[in-house]
Structures are given as C-alpha cells and as structure tokens.
Amino acid sequence: MLRRCNPHRRPAVSDLRIAIIGFGKIARDQHAPAIASNPAFQLVALVAPHGATDVGVPVFADHREMLENIELDAVAICTPPDIRYGIARDCLERGVHVLLEKPPCASLGEIADLAELSRRTERSLFTTWHAQFNDAVMEAARLIAREGLGSMRIAWLEDVEKWHPGQQWIWEPGGFGVFDAGINALSIATAICPARLLVRRAVFTMHRAGQQPTAVTLGMTASGVDGPIEAMLDWRHKGEEQWTIDIRTGAGTRLRLSDGGATLRIDDLPAVRHGRGEYPAIYERFAALARDRESLVDSEPLRLVADACLLARRDSI
Amino acid sequence: MLRRCNPHRRPAVSDLRIAIIGFGKIARDQHAPAIASNPAFQLVALVAPHGATDVGVPVFADHREMLENIELDAVAICTPPDIRYGIARDCLERGVHVLLEKPPCASLGEIADLAELSRRTERSLFTTWHAQFNDAVMEAARLIAREGLGSMRIAWLEDVEKWHPGQQWIWEPGGFGVFDAGINALSIATAICPARLLVRRAVFTMHRAGQQPTAVTLGMTASGVDGPIEAMLDWRHKGEEQWTIDIRTGAGTRLRLSDGGATLRIDDLPAVRHGRGEYPAIYERFAALARDRESLVDSEPLRLVADACLLARRDSI
Numbered sequence: 001m002l003r004r005c006n007p008h009r010r011p012a013v014s015d016l017r018i019a020i021i022g023f024g025k026i027a028r029d030q031h032a033p034a035i036a037s038n039p040a041f042q043l044v045a046l047v048a049p050h051g052a053t054d055v056g057v058p059v060f061a062d063h064r065e066m067l068e069n070i071e072l073d074a075v076a077i078c079t080p081p082d083i084r085y086g087i088a089r090d091c092l093e094r095g096v097h098v099l100l101e102k103p104p105c106a107s108l109g110e111i112a113d114l115a116e117l118s119r120r121t122e123r124s125l126f127t128t129w130h131a132q133f134n135d136a137v138m139e140a141a142r143l144i145a146r147e148g149l150g151s152m153r154i155a156w157l158e159d160v161e162k163w164h165p166g167q168q169w170i171w172e173p174g175g176f177g178v179f180d181a182g183i184n185a186l187s188i189a190t191a192i193c194p195a196r197l198l199v200r201r202a203v204f205t206m207h208r209a210g211q212q213p214t215a216v217t218l219g220m221t222a223s224g225v226d227g228p229i230e231a232m233l234d235w236r237h238k239g240e241e242q243w244t245i246d247i248r249t250g251a252g253t254r255l256r257l258s259d260g261g262a263t264l265r266i267d268d269l270p271a272v273r274h275g276r277g278e279y280p281a282i283y284e285r286f287a288a289l290a291r292d293r294e295s296l297v298d299s300e301p302l303r304l305v306a307d308a309c310l311l312a313r314r315d316s317i
Numbered sequence: 318m319l320r321r322c323n324p325h326r327r328p329a330v331s332d333l334r335i336a337i338i339g340f341g342k343i344a345r346d347q348h349a350p351a352i353a354s355n356p357a358f359q360l361v362a363l364v365a366p367h368g369a370t371d372v373g374v375p376v377f378a379d380h381r382e383m384l385e386n387i388e389l390d391a392v393a394i395c396t397p398p399d400i401r402y403g404i405a406r407d408c409l410e411r412g413v414h415v416l417l418e419k420p421p422c423a424s425l426g427e428i429a430d431l432a433e434l435s436r437r438t439e440r441s442l443f444t445t446w447h448a449q450f451n452d453a454v455m456e457a458a459r460l461i462a463r464e465g466l467g468s469m470r471i472a473w474l475e476d477v478e479k480w481h482p483g484q485q486w487i488w489e490p491g492g493f494g495v496f497d498a499g500i501n502a503l504s505i506a507t508a509i510c511p512a513r514l515l516v517r518r519a520v521f522t523m524h525r526a527g528q529q530p531t532a533v534t535l536g537m538t539a540s541g542v543d544g545p546i547e548a549m550l551d552w553r554h555k556g557e558e559q560w561t562i563d564i565r566t567g568a569g570t571r572l573r574l575s576d577g578g579a580t581l582r583i584d585d586l587p588a589v590r591h592g593r594g595e596y597p598a599i600y601e602r603f604a605a606l607a608r609d610r611e612s613l614v615d616s617e618p619l620r621l622v623a624d625a626c627l628l629a630r631r632d633s634i
Contacts (some may be wrong), residue, residue, distance in 0.1 A: 108624055
C-alpha cells in the first residue's frame with residue numbers, strides 16, 4: 001500500500017522525499033511498503049516505463065523527466081541491473097541520494113565509478129544486499145566474530161521454472177544465470193565471514209541454450225579459516241527450495257541459516273526467526289546514511305561472482 | 318647476466334637484498350638484468366623448483382626454505398599467476414617487500430587481500446604491469462591528461478603458435494586465453510584513460526578445445542569520453558604481430574602507440590621510441606617504494622578482464 005498523504009502524521013523537516021525507479025515485483029512487494037511504514041520517507045513519484053495505476057503519486061516514463069519535474073531527496077533504483085548505472089549517475093549528479101537493489105550494477109567498474117561520484121557529489125550511495133538485512137544473519141555474524149569461522153557450506157537450490165518462468169534474460173550475457181539467486185547466499189557469506197572470501201575452484205554447468213550457468217559449485221578459502229568453504233547453487237532442483245548455510249564456528253558451535261537467511265538455529269535449537277524484515281531494516285539504514293551523507297558501498301558479493309567467472313571451468317549439459 | 322659481487326661497487330646501507338622467485342623466461346630476460354643494473358638492489362637468491370645453474374647465488378626449490386635460510390629485504394615473484402598469492406603472503410608476513418609480475422594474481426580477491434596484508438605488515442606491495450612502464454606510454458598519458466581522451470582503438474593481434482607454442486595452460490580455467498597478451502594492452506589503456514574504463518559489450522570467441530577465448534572484442538565507455546573505446550584481441554593472427562593503440566585526444570591530436578607501447582607517434586610524426594626500458598623503470602620505482610614503505614597496487618587491468626568475463630557473450634568457433 002502506498003502512502004500519499006496521511007493527515008495524522010506530523011510533518012518533519014527530516015522527511016526524505018523519495019521516488020522509486022522501476023516498479024516491478026520487488027518494488028511493489030517490498031520497497032513501497034517499507035517506505036510507507038518508515039516515517040523518515042515520503043514517496044513522491046514513481047518511474048515506470050510501462051505505467052503504474054492507482055499509486056497515488058505522479059508516475060513518469062523516464063527518470064530524467066522526473067528529475068526535471070519533481071523535487072527529490074532520494075531514489076530507490078529497482079530496474080534491471082544493466083541500466084542502473086546510468087540512472088544512478090544522473091541522480092547523484094542532481095544531488096539525490098541513491099539506493100540500489102541487488103546486484104547494484106552489471107559490473108565492478110560501474111560500482112567503483114558510482115562510489116567515486118557519490119564522494120564527489122557528497123550524496124549517499126547505498127548498495128543494498130537484502131539477504132544481509134535479516135536479523136538472523138546479523139546474529140550469526142556476531143557469533144562468528146566472537147568464535148571465528150571454522151567451515152561453511154552453502155546450498156542454494158531452487159527450481160528456475162518456478163522462480164523465473166519463461167524468462168530468457170537470465171540466460172543472456174549479463175543475466176547472471178543461477179547467480180541471480182545465488183548472489184543472495186554469497187552476500188550473506190561475505191557479511192558473516194571475518195576474512196575476505198577467495199575463490200579457489202569454480203565449476204559452472206552451463207544452460208544448454210544459454211550463456212549462463214544453471215548450476216555452480218564453488219570452493220573457497222579465507223585467511224584464518226581452516227575448514228572447507230563451499231557453495232552449491234542449483235536451479236535444476238525440483239520440489240521445495242532449499243536456501244541454507246551450515247556453519248561451524250571456530251569454537252565448534254553449529255549454526256544453520258535457513259529460509260534464505262531469515263531463520264537461525266544454533267546447535268539445532270531455534271535462535272532467531274524472522275524479525276523486522278529485510279526491507280524495513282534497509283530503509284532504516286538508508287535514512288541514517290542520507291541524514292549523515294554517508295555511503296555504504298559493498299561490491300564483495302559481485303566481486304566473488306566476477307572472480308568465479310575469471311576462474312571457472314564451464315561444462316555443458 | 319647476474320651480479321654476484323662487484324668489487325667496483327661502493328656498498329650502500331640502502332642496498333635491498335632481493336630474491337627472484339620463479340626463474341622462467343621473463344625472470345631471466347628482464348628481471349635479472351634490471352636488478353643487476355640497479356645499484357639499489359643486490360640479488361642474493363633464487364627460487365627455481367626445477368633448478369637453475371650458474372647464477373652465482375644460492376638456488377632454492379621452495380620459497381619457504383629460502384625465507385628460513387636467507388636474510389632478505391625484497392622478492393620479485395615471477396611464477397605462474399595462480400600460485401603468486403600464497404607466496405606473496407608468506408613473504409609479506411616475513412617482513413619482505415613484494416614485487417609481482419603481471420597479472421599480479423589469479424583473482425581480484427587475492428589482490429585485495431595482499432593489499433590489506435601489506436598495510437598491516439607495513440611492507441611494500443608492487444603490482445607491476447610492465448607495458449605501463451614505457452616512456453612512450455607515460456608521454457601519451459601526459460598528453461591525454463592535458464587534452465582529454467576523444468576515442469581509443471586497441472588492436473592486439475598475434476599468432477598464439479608463435480608466442481605460446483604447445484602450451485596448454487593458457488586454455489585451462491584461470492589461463493586467461495588471449496587476455497594473457499591482451500591484458501598488456503588493457504594495462505596501457507587504464508593508465509592513459511583519465512576516467513575509469515567500463516565494459517559495455519564483450520564478445521569472446523572460444524578456443525575449440527578450451528575454456529578460454531582465442532579472440533575478444535570489447536566495447537567500452539569512460540566518463541567524459543564521447544568517441545568509441547574499442548579493443549580487438551586476437552591470437553589467430555598470422556604474420557607479424559600488431560600491438561597498437563590508436564588514440565584521438567579531445568583536442569583532435571592523433572596518437573599511435575605501437576610495438577606494445579614502446580613507440581609513440583603524434584600526428585604521424587615520431588615522438589618517443591623506446592627509452593629506459595620497461596624493467597629498469599620498474600626497478601627504479603620498486604626501490605623508491607621499498608625505501609618509503611609505500612605500495613603501488615593497481616588491479617584495474619584485471620578488473621577489466623573480470624568485468625568482461627561477467628558480461629561476455631561466448632561464441633564457439
């Protein structure tokens with residue numbers, strides 16, 4: 001539900017006038033409600049090239065047209081990744097804070113360039129990785145920071161036909177293939193591992209008609225971690241999806257993050273289940289970043305994918 | 318020719334005792350003579366798993382054995398790229414300055430990790446890209462810094478059978494394929510372009526039996542550059558190699574870097590031809606870095622290759 005004008009809400013000078021650029025499923029299901037429920041933000045416009053009805057705010061077909069016609073403090077960019085860079089540049093150059101859905105850009109160069117531009121324009125750039133914003137993930141990170149990491153095993157198994165029915169772009173160059181889902185797991189891994197994850201071995205099972213892998217196995221290492229760090233990402237899985245990370249800390253504690261990072265069990269006992277939710281936590285952080293004109297730029301999950309692409313053995317099926 | 322002891326040379330407290338780790342063609346042809354001709358360095362050991370005769374300094378089969386037996390200030394690591402990271406870690410942790418042949422590591426994560434370690438150990442890390450150390454390249458960079466970049470066209474064409482006869486590792490995962498040569502061109506491009514190069518389009522022609530491209534075309538952009546930035550890397554070329562970069566500055570001046578960066582022509586007239594040579598310039602810089610305990614870490618050429626791998630369309634031949 002989108003908020004246009006709430007007579008019961010006290011107007012505050014701290015209000016951030018925000019627009020959502022790209023109004024697909026993730027924007028409607030997650031960004032709009034999180035903005036509506038956070039008093040720091042006021043949704044003032046949308047950019048939706050194919051239109052959007054009944055949203056209670058002006059809708060533009062193009063972000064440039066919007067930037068010329070609406071006073072804005074911030075934008076959330078939820079378009080496909082390959083066009084985010086150009087839009088984000090235009091927004092930062094107009095003095096607007098920028099939040100990027102994951103993956104923030106199509107390449108590492110684009111992220112580095114935007115980070116530099118955000119410093120020059122003194123505006124906030126926030127590369128969100130939603131899976132990192134689960135309370136369960138943050139609790140796991142705290143525990144691992146105390147006890148060290150012993151080993152980690154990622155299993156990210158789902159049916160591509162269920163989650164991307166009939167979509168061709170995922171197999172195209174820049175489409176990420178199974179990394180489109182698996183990068184969520186890698187974003188958790190980079191957030192909870194105390195040292196930088198290094199790819200040692202990458203095997204891609206290529207989709208028969210495409211340019212992208214439908215399954216990936218990664219062998220990784222990290223300084224100070226003695227046990228194996230492995231990831232299995234597979235889109236050929238049938239039945240219920242499995243989004244699980246099994247961890248052993250340096251002290252031997254067993255952690256299991258499941259439900260994509262929403263649930264944490266410690267030594268087989270329930271520890272954290274759900275919480276504020278990923279997107280409310282993301283918008284709390286964005287409000288704080290914009291207030292302080294600080295940026296949070298994290299390219300590590302995409303760096304891991306790029307390193308895997310550099311080192312991969314590609315097998316056809 | 319390697320120097321063991323030169324009675325005419327005045328010993329200096331500033332002497333850097335250096336070892337070469339990995340004693341293949343590039344080490345023998347370039348590193349050893351450049352070290353011998355630079356009074357700041359004294360070669361004290363080699364690591365050569367397959368042995369090396371008549372070099373006048375102790376030869377070790379393993380770098381760890383050397384580190385335990387020889388007093389050292391610096392090393393030059395010239396092994397194949399996939400094992401450089403572990404060796405460099407060991408050396409930095411022993412308080413030894415590290416120079417890395419190109420490409421510095423097998424992945425971006427490894428470079429970032431070493432950069433962090435060099436800060437922690439307060440030792441110099443120097444990721445060399447030899448083509449950047451041509452006087453002609455530095456002169457081109459100065460001119461472009463003044464006049465801006467208008468367009469750039471890279472043609473890096475050579476016969477793989479001539480330069481890598483019978484070598485299989487170049488086609489293996491992590492073997493880089495035609496990027497093994499082409500990354501020299503990209504290292505010049507990143508050095509002379511005033512803004513970050515972004516990959517927009519990458520087409521890889523895959524080697525029929527391998528995991529790596531035998532030819533690559535890249536379409537790139539950079540902030541502030543209006544004309545095309547293109548690269549053609551091709552290992553299927555027969556006859557004389559062509560290692561050329563044609564540039565038009567923002568003011569319309571035409572530059573041509575040829576001979577892999579050794580020669581510069583400006584508006585069709587000879588401007589710079591050869592100079593000190595790449596490796597003498599590299600060791601001058603290394604001496605200065607080690608003296609000041611500063612690092613020079615440049616991962617941009619490898620970042621470009623990684624971004625190309627992320628975005629590539631792979632065609633079979």
